[in-house]
Amino acid sequence: MHCYDRCIVQLGVTLQKIYFGYWLIIGAFFAEFMSVGVQNYVVGPFMIPMSEEFNWTRAEYTLPRTIGGFVTALTGFIVGAYLDQWGPRRFMLAGALILSLALYFLSEINQLWHWVILNGVVLTVGSALIGNLVVNVTLIKWFVDFRGRAIALAAMGISFAGVILTPLTTWTIDTYSWRFAWQLLALGTFIVVIPAALLMRRTPEDYGLRPDGRSNQDYRKGLTKKATIDFNRSLTRRQALKSRTFYSLVIAFTLFTVTIHVMLLQTVPFMTDAGYDRTTAALMITTISVPAMLAKPVWGWLIDGLQKPRLLAAASSVTSASALFIIVYAANINQLDLLIAGFLLLGLGWGGMIPLQEVIWASFFGRRHIGAVRGAALPFMICLGSIAPIATSYYYDMCGNYDGAIIIVGLANIISAIIILWIKTPEKGRNPS
Template sequence: MPKRKGLFYGWWIVLAGLLLITITVPFTSALVSLYMIPITEEFNIPRSAFTLTTTIIAVCGIILSPIVGKMVQKYNVKMILSIGIIVFSLSYMSYGIAQSIFHLYISAAFLGVSFAFCGNLTTQIIIVNWFKKSRGLAMSIAISGIGLGGFIMSPIIANLITNFGWRQTYFIMGLVILIIGLPIALLIMKKTPEEAGLKPYGADEVEDQSLNTKAETEIDITPAEAKKKPFFYIYMIGIFTLGLITTGSLQQINPYVSDMHGMAYAATIVSIYSLLGIFGKLILGWLSDKLGVIKSGTLGYLAISVAFILLLFGQNKPILIIMAIFFALGNAVASVSIPLYASHIFGTNNAGVMMGITNSAFQVGMALGGVLTGAVYDLMGSYTWAWIGLTVIALLSMACISLSYTISRKKYSSEVKESAKLYTERVN
C-alpha cells in the first residue's frame, strides 16, 4: 500500500475525539454543579436531590458500556455517534423545560443513555484502532478534552446563567453541542484506518518485528476466554479500586481544604490541579509510549499516592500546592491509562468489548468512591483515615493491574514461542 503524504489522518481523528469529549464529558460531570443553586432554589429541593441526576447518568454508563463496546466494534460508528449526539443535545436542552425534579431525572436518563454512545468510550475505542505507535500520546490528547471542556465552558455557562437564566442556558449549550458534534461525527470520524485506505499509525514497524518478538499490540484474548482466567478478575479489582480513589478524592478535596483554609483557597487548589491535569494527561500519555503502559501507570499511581499522603499535612498551605501538582499527574491514570490497560492486556482485536467491560467496573468504583470517603469523614469526624485508606487502595489497584498484565504477558509469550516452534518444524 503506497504511503500518503501529509499529516496522518489518525491525528484528525484525535482532534475530532478531543472536541467530542470537550462537548460531552464535562456536561455530565464537572459543569453540572453550576446549575445546582438556581435549580434547587427554584424547585425548593435539597442539593442531594439534584445531584441524583449525575448518579442516574453513571448508572446508565455502568449498564450500557459493555453493549456500547460491542456495537462500536460491529456497527457503523458514524451512525452510532450521530444518533448519540442528536439525542444527547436534545436531552440536555430538555433540562430547560423541566417543571419538577422528576422531569430532570427523566432527562438525565436520556442523557446518560446517549452519553454512553457518544462520550469518551467510543472515542477511545476508535483511537485504539487507529494507533499502534504513539497510542498513549494520541489517547492523552483526546482525553485532555475533559479538563479543557471544564476550563473553557465553566465561565461561559456561569455568565449565561447570570444573564439569561438556567433554562435558556440549557437550550443554548445543547445547541452548541449539536452544531459542533454532528458534523464531526458525520464528516471526520472513521472507525478504522482501513476505511480511509490506510494502516494504523506505526503498523509497518510492528509488522517488521520477528515472530519471536513479544509485541504487546498483537496479543489476542477473547472476552469469553478472559473470563475463565484469574488474571481477568484481578484486573477488574484493579479497575474498580481505581474508580474508588478517583471520586473518593475528587469529591472530597474541596470540602477538606475549605474546612481548614476557606472556600477561596480550596477553589485555588482545585483550579491548580484541574489546569495542570491537562498537562498531566499529556505527560502520562507520552510516558506510556516511551516507558510502556505499566511503568508509566506505576509512576501515576505513585504520584497520586504521594498526593494522598501530602493531604495528611493539609494544614500547611504550601504543601497543598505541592499536593495539587502530584495529584494532577496521578489522577491522569484514571483517564489516560485505563483504555491503554485494556488494549495491552487483552489485545486490540477485542478492544471495544473489553474497554466497555472495563468502563463498567470503573464507573461502579466511581459511584461508590465519594460516598465511602464521605462516610469515613462522618464516622471519624476527619479525613485522616480517608486519605490513608485511599493511599492503600491506590497501591492495591497498582498491584492488581501490574499482576494481571504480567500473567497476560507470560501466557502470550508461551503461545508465541510455541507457534514459532511449530512453524519452524513445518518449514524444516
C-alpha cells in the same frame, strides 16, 4: 490558475499526506471535552444553587450520578459489542443529539424525578455514546506504536473541559442563572460534537491503511511487526471474561479512577464548606485540569518510550493518593497555598490515568476485539465506582465534612497501585511490563 486556486490545490495535496488517524485524535479531543465536561466537570457548580432552590440534600443531588453509572455500564456493554463491527460514527451522531436535548431540558426541571431521569439516564446515554469507550477504542485500532501519545493527546480534551467549562459554567450561573447555563451547554454540545462525529472511522484497514500511518516500505522493514502481533494475539470477549486478569484490571482501575468521580463532583462544595468563595472553589478544578492537560503528552511519551505502563500506572495512582492527603490536611489548617499545591499534584496524577488505563487494557487483550472487551468491563467498573459519589455525599450528610471520605479514596488509589503491579498476563496476551 489563480493564486487562491493553487493554494487550495496544494492544501488538498498536503492534507492527503497526513495520516487520517491524526484527524481522529482531533475529533476525539472535542468529543471527550463535551462528554466528560457536561457529565462531570460542570456538576459541582450546579450543586449548591440547584439544591438550595429545590431544598435537596447533597445525596439527592448526587443520585443521578450513581444511577448514571449503571446506565453507562449497560450502554457501554451494548455499544462495545457492536463498536468493533460498525465503528464509532453512528453512535456519536446519535449521542450528540441525545445529549444536547437532555442538557436543554435540564433547564426546564422543577422536580427531583425530572433531575434523576434527565441527568441520570438521558444525559448519561448521550454522553456514553460520544465518550471514552467509543473514541478510545477507535484510537486503539488506529495506533499501536504511538498508542500512548494518541490517547493522551485526545484525553487532553477532558482536562481542557476543566479549564474552560467549570469556570465558564460557574460564571454563567452566578451572572445569569443555572437554567440559562444548561441551555448554553446544550447549544455548545451540538455545535462541537456533530463535526467531531463526522470525522470518525472504524479501522485503518477499512481504507487500505496501516496503524500508525505505516507505509509498505515500513512493512518491508519490519516496523509493523508490533501491530501484527497486537492484532493476532487479541482475545475475544468470551476469552477475556474467562481470564483472572480481566477481573483484576476491573478492580484495579475502578479504585484507580474513583478519585475523578468523587473530586469532580465534590471539589466545589468541599472548598466552599472550607470557607472559600465559589470563584476560588471553581478555580481549584482549573488548577487540577491545567497540569492534567499539560502532563498528558508527557505521560503518553513515557508510555510509548519506556514500555512500562504498569509501573507508570502505579506511580500515577500513588501521586493522586498523596495529593488527596495533602488537600485534606491543607483545608483543615486553612492554607490556600498548600491547597493549590495539592490540587496541582492531583492534576499531575490524573494526567496519566486515561492513557495508562487504555494502553494496559489493549496491551493485555489486543485491539481486534477491544471494543467488546472494554464494553464488558464497564458494568463491573462503573457499578463499583458509582457507589463512591453517593457514598461521599452520604458521608457528608452524616458527618458534616468530606475529610474521611476523601482519605478513603486516597487509600483506594494506593491499593490500586499494588494490584496493578501484581496482575498476571492472560495466556494469549502480551506482557505490558
